Amino acid sequence: MSFRILISLAGLMLAAAGTESAQTAAKTSPAAAKKAWTPPRTPDGQPDLQGIWNSATGTPVERPDELKGKEFFTPQESLDWEKTMQARNKKDDKPGDPGVVGTYNDAFWEMGTKPVKTLRTSIVIDPPDGKIPALTPAATAARQQKVDRILHPDGPEDLGLGDQCLMFSTGAPPMLPYNYNSNYRIVQTKDYVAIYVEMVHDTRIIPLDGRKHLPSSVRLWYGDSVGHWEGETLVVDTTNLTDKSSFYFQLPYQVTTGPFADENMHVVERFRRLDADTILYQFDVDDPTAYVRPWKGEYTMSAAPGPIFEYACHEGNYGLPDVLRGARAQEKAAAGAKTRQ
Amino acid sequence: MRRFRDTMVGLAVTTMALALCPVPAGAQSSAYRGPRTKDGRPDLSGIWQALNTANWDLQAHAAQAGHVVALGAQGAEPAGIGVVEGGEIPYLPAALAQKKANYEKRFTDDPEIKCYMPGVPRATYLPFPFQILQSQKVIQISYEFAASARTIFMQKMPPAPVDSWMGQSVGHWEGDTLVVDVTALIDQTWFDRAGNFHSDALHVVERYTPVSRDVIQYEATIEDPKVFSRPWKISMPLYRHVEKDARLMEFRCAQFVEELLYGQYRKTPARSK
16 A cells, blocks of 8 residues: 655656756766866855755665675676666556556656766665664664554554655655655855755755754754864754654655654764765764664765756645545445454 | 944944834835845845734734634734735725635635645745845745745746746846746735735736845735736835844644644544544
């Protein structure tokens, strides 16, 4: 059973034409980038991360068993892997089954196929096996409870955050690619770096003035982020997350096995441009009440032509009431079956 | 020296007083020259907020009791002198009837209740702060209400391929005024809680003019031939949040309206109130 929501505008995302940044795209062809590339600066003299970036990638979050012991692809293996990922996506390239809710197909997905530019075989880089570390017993139980509620929802708050139009894996740190619309717009001023997240039109506004975190009693869906520059790298420190927001990333085809975290998660992110059309994004996750050890990940984001369309998720959330009605219908059918026995 | 200091203090007070006076329309070629970006434009970056009751009713209105008895004075509607130039909104006859019908149903039909993105210009005068992030190619505005946002493109753009809640914004500078042309707005938003509304033919031209370090004079010309007989204009000052460590907080209200929108589908609807 799938709980994904069809959103009115989503189909149009795929039709995104290269209008807004056509110039940028032309300027940053890979061949041109390989020559001499000087990291650009904003007029205020800071490293310039601005533009539209897409994080879709064929590199999975966790290293698949078939790639056990292999940290990097060779260039040839990378091409082969890309073909494998293309084939995976194509599997869905057929019309939806009539009467079945949420039969998304390849026309809808926007999952990456190309491995990250660093040719890593997993987004998780520490532990070295490329797997997210084990959850603590308490977190294991809490996550199981959450999964059960998603599968048998009593009310809207039981559903996945994406189904509630509250957040997708691209949102709060650590930001991870989603099945579609993994787009960001970075805008900089002298005092802030702002990361506009396509889903769900949220903006992470990161102050650079050295301010302290909010009191720990204040909890935010996106947490409280403060940033500073270390050479070419933007370093962002995030605390004050909620126990609701950061736990459940719906990863491609891993609806019941997403990473989990709680309100004690502390994330340090690093953004650095590798070349004209690549940002290296690195993150450290420390959540002692959720994980038995800290873990780290990294992937590359690619310059994208845009435009980014408005993701009016909540405004067009016809799926959520239907999921709940479906759950009620199932309960009724089950009760009926019991009576007949 | 003493005399010099007194003069300076006097000037400062005058400046402050000027800053607090809304600038009349037409007088916006203010002599004020504030902080500049490196490319020489007025720097509008900051956290801003309107201080008026336009979100209740764009037009002048007296205070009145609220809709929810239990909320008492807390839920009452505050009065306001209105932000519409000339006072009247030039509705076409059929549209005026619709506005009146909207007013009767305002406590159920205003899209603000459902936490929908507010559109333009309403996002500006909702009682929440918003942050302007001014870069060279784009100016990003992030609104605290519903985490809504818009990008103002400082270059020519082709017409938007589809309408959206916050529309498509294209900006340019006229002297020290940021002029923003807003099109492709969906017909689902209202201008206020009093049922003032528009169609999908809405076209808004906004003007942001800094008149002191901490005040932007804002005006929006509203044009919609399906609803109004002529263009009309609202104007108001926007005030900078000057407090230390000012920041946008979260008002991700989609979570606050789940019971209202979906409570009826609960396993045990008795949980709803």
